[in-house]
Amino acid sequence: MKAELEQFLAYFQAINRHLRSAAFDQNQQPITRVQWLLMRQLHRRGGMTIGQLAEHLDVRPSTMSQMLDRLEKSGYVARKPDAQDARVKVINLTETGSEMIRKTEVTWMEALSEPFGHLGEDEREMFVRLMKKLSDHLPKKGDA
Amino acid sequence: MKAELEQFLAYFQAINRHLRSAAFDQNQQPITRVQWLLMRQLHRRGGMTIGQLAEHLDVRPSTMSQMLDRLEKSGYVARKPDAQDARVKVINLTETGSEMIRKTEVTWMEALSEPFGHLGEDEREMFVRLMKKLSDHLPKKGDA
């Protein structure tokens, strides 16, 4: 099983490298690793507060405020005052921000489309099934 | 097929996130995205010159020289004068550098070991076979 995992990871890396390279070529305005992390987080779960985001990335609120300044200036995120608590600001991706992520995902799809086409119908089906099974068994974030 | 690819990418991302998170927790001395790129490149193909590396990352030689200064200071790479041409310096990972990459790969394996164990023997075999088939059909770097 160890040998299989080793091979699996090697192929995984190759695919990953290919995806990153494609995304890199497409991105006119590159963002940093942390900024990408932040945007993905907001994509998965919008409406988080500054404090929550700061805790999530393990930085001080003042740091997070400035990170959001930069992303806001780039037009990717927006602050919105919270309805319940006027001290709190709620962060969401803007249309531009969502579009950026969506575009990257499209680029990824295009980058894999041709290679994926070399698989047969039932191979593709099986492949997705196995990926799902592996994903489903990843430990959840609230783990030990 | 588009729907399958979409699902595939979603699962791929989930696994990727998991791997990165595990590696992040393990890494005491985090390096930047570009530094990681450089080290992976040297891992795949050691003995490149400064000029080659500069061209590979699309930066000026003076920039590359400084990037290598930093990695050298961290103990990850070493410059070695070329035997044929005394102007040229050849770059390789040090033992520490290789060890760092190896450790990360071990961390990845550990992070997937449990989830991978939920697959049956023939599922794993099939999975690796499909990953290989997909990888093999990725366009090579000298493509259109």
Add this chain to the structure above:
DNA sequence: TATATTGTATAGCTAACCTAAATAAAATGG
């Protein structure tokens, strides 16, 4: 020997990221 190549040192710039401390504004608990 004149010219080209390879890498480096230097000076100087931008940008991201990070913190602590002071502040403003709003909520909350007596």
Add this chain to the structure above:
DNA sequence: CCATTTTATTTAGGTTAGCTATACAATATA
């Protein structure tokens, strides 16, 4: 209502990576 706490921001200040151009030294090549 008032004291305290909470939330986010501003400010001042520091570190680091990454990038360039220019000048230079060492070496190779024609």
